[in-house]
Amino acid sequence: MKKIALLIAGLGIAAATVPAASAQQANWWGINQRQAQLDQRIDRGVRSGQLNRREAARLRAEFRSIANLEYRYRRSAPGLTMAERRDLDRRFDVLARKIRWERRDWDRGYRR
Numbered sequence: 077m078k079k080i081a082l083l084i085a086g087l088g089i090a091a092a093t094v095p096a097a098s099a100q101q102a103n104w105w106g107i108n109q110r111q112a113q114l115d116q117r118i119d120r121g122v123r124s125g126q127l128n129r130r131e132a133a134r135l136r137a138e139f140r141s142i143a144n145l146e147y148r149y150r151r152s153a154p155g156l157t158m159a160e161r162r163d164l165d166r167r168f169d170v171l172a173r174k175i176r177w178e179r180r181d182w183d184r185g186y187r188r
Contacts, residue, residue: 107146107156110168114139116131117175135175142167 118135121127125165127135142164156164 087141107161110141110165111143114168114171114175116141117172117179121175121179131178135171138171138174142171 118127118132118139122129122132145167146156147163149156149164153160
């Protein structure tokens with residue numbers, strides 16, 4: 077019985093010593109996953125007619141701009157710092173809102 081109690085107490089201490097940064101990263105999407113998801117949303121908007129050519133071109137240009145910024149961040153240091161991750165995440169959030177807005181604005185790409 078004492079062994080079980082000591083084992084449970086040891087596991088509790090080990091779980092309490094996990095760094096907060098790794099816990100934050102567990103909830104954070106990877107850069108590549110986030111980029112793929114946003115790129116798919118733009119493609120689906122074009123295929124469904126929710127985005128016209130001009131809107132899609134503007135959104136893709138912003139997407140490429142963020143991808144280029146990520147590339148520069150990765151080249152400047154041996155990895156992304158938390159500040160750089162937060163900056164990229166904020167920029168991806170803004171782009172996601174723009175995609176959502178453009179897909180719902182009823183400015184269709186087709187003409188009759």
